[in-house]
Amino acid sequence: MLKKYRMLALLLAFSLVFAACSTASETAETADTASTEVEVPAEKTTIVFWNGVGAPENVVLTELVKEYNETNQDNVYVEEVILDWSTLYSKILLDFETGTPPDIMTIQQSGLYQNVDLGILADLTSFMPEYGFAKEDFIESAWNGSFIGDKQYAVPFDLHPLALYYNVGLFEEAGLDPANPPATMEEFLNAAQTLTKDTNGDGTTDQYGLGLAYSGGLPFRLWMSLLWQHEGAEILSADNTAAAFNTDAGLESLEFLYDLVYTYNVIPEQEQSPDDDFMKGIVGMVISGPWSQFDFNSVEDLEYATAPLPVFYDQEAAWADSHMLALPDTKDEARMAAAMSFARFLSDNSLIWTQKAGHLPVKLSVLESNEFAELEKAQAFAVTLPNAHYYPSIKNESLVFGRDSNSPFVVLMESTLLNSMTPQEALNEVETMVNELLGQ
């Protein structure tokens, strides 16, 4: 009797120990994703880097981290942690509170104000010249975007504006010239309408001119781009305390998008996945940022090209966001210095980031280089750079410019594109929502 239980007890003990061991090695693996082979000599300063850019671009940053660790002369070792944006923005708060934030992390320009306001990020104004970052080397909007007030809180790394993607094959089939993509409202409508057809003669349209989702971030970013194309139009008032978009410009832009779906019928109704529709050849054009190239490039027989966002109204304008590098305020000078050295390396290698991840460089030297000129698809985005607009910088950015179904601008686009409110009603409703949120 006893023997049986002894065996059982031993087995149980072994399985528990085994389970504990495997969990420990798992956590060790996930924490040390960058270089498991490199031995870290004791005198190197180890810093933690949060890579939040998300798949699939994050592999490019991982490669750069590895290169830095193998070649740097700053005596620094970078431990990389890979996250997605969502996790990064919540985790940074928690880790900062418990005193274990990373030393350097990726951040989006749109998330800068909120994190600065919560006291999480270090003021880099004095660091920047020390590490060779100067205003004249960068695109103005990106440089200015890293400032909150007159203090600088991040190193600009890239810019990703919206541009037009179009299917070369479908263009040719429809008799449109792929070398001359639409650049005005008229040309755009013409292209969209020509591309919209019934390809198999069954009486229903199965190919559309443009893909535009009704939900998520992109629809309202496009609407904002159209708004900014009107001279003098803004999303918020100059002091960012009130909505300023419920104007003729706002209405015209919104009505245009509504008409594309319900009057011109060039956008499929209730469209959910425009990028997928583009990849399947269901839509001939799609408006998106450089990030879509990864997926599009993976489709074998998809021949596509990019063009700057057409000028629908008075002037060029397109929504953009930026990836930047920020340092949580750890007050540890040695580690902050190490982090800035790493940031310097990343900035010096931003051409690689552009070549492999597609996001546009913010350094003038890279933009003017021959290597950049060779990147065919990137040129369309570069044209828009001088007229790229960020969201207004506000404290509760995640509330006001959020992308879930209850966020004001998502409500704006969903109500309009799903035809549950007229454009004017939607604008009125959302104006009230935004003013309420800004007042908090």
Added chain:
Amino acid sequence: MFSKKRINLGSAGWFLLPYLLVYFIFFFLPALSIVPMSFTEWSIVGTPKFVGFENYKSIFNDRYFPKTLSNTFVYTILVTLILTILGLLLAILLNQKVRGRGVARTIVIMPYVISSAVAGIIWRWMFERNFGIINTYLQQLGLPFIGWLSDPNIALYSIVIMNIWWSIGFNTVTFLAALQGIPEELYQAAQVDGASSFQSFLYITIPQLKPIILYVTVLCAANSFQMFDEAYVMTQGGPLGSTTTLVYKSYIEAFKSFRLGYSAALSVITCAIIIIITLIQMKANKRSDA
């Protein structure tokens, strides 16, 4: 009413202790802390600021709250009803001595093996309006596309369908086990008395299964009232807030809007409603016993 019997756990108590300790420290106590948190305004960083009933007032004044509440109730009622009834019917079916019932049982339980998030992604693709497989088949049958997840009037019901597919196995297996616990003699005695199979079902099966039916409905109701995964993975609460549930809203408020006090208040309300629903169910069960 209750006999004054001391619950004698014996050695079982010692085995339960580690789990209960972990549960208490890592789940129960933090869950209780939601209540004081709901009276504060807090963005994770910094100290919480006491604001009294402000959060609750904001919730009840939010123009989208009634919709969120009704979404949650509609979803819960539908899923609980269908899962319970369908689960029972399937269990009875699979209890019959028919050929291939082993295979059938496996097929029924299989969906439950994958996580709800994975199931949600699969169904999101199937429900996709322009190229999803369901609409493709409809099109080949000459029927129009249905906006399963993109039509604000349908989206919630599409999620109900997905959840039924996913969770039916669990209920079926639970009922199956219970059915096999019903003594065969009861049915034989009923047969001798000339009862029809429907009468057997009504007067033997159902009463014998009452505790299990209560267990299943309470579990179903409590779980479906907290629906989050499907909303998060399939529709992000849309379109037009038609699939936003209380827990989803709570998550968004906490981790997208960084309003933990508000989110805590929502959780308190959700918890209170679930407790009330459960108490009502148990009372109703007791009443029908008498």
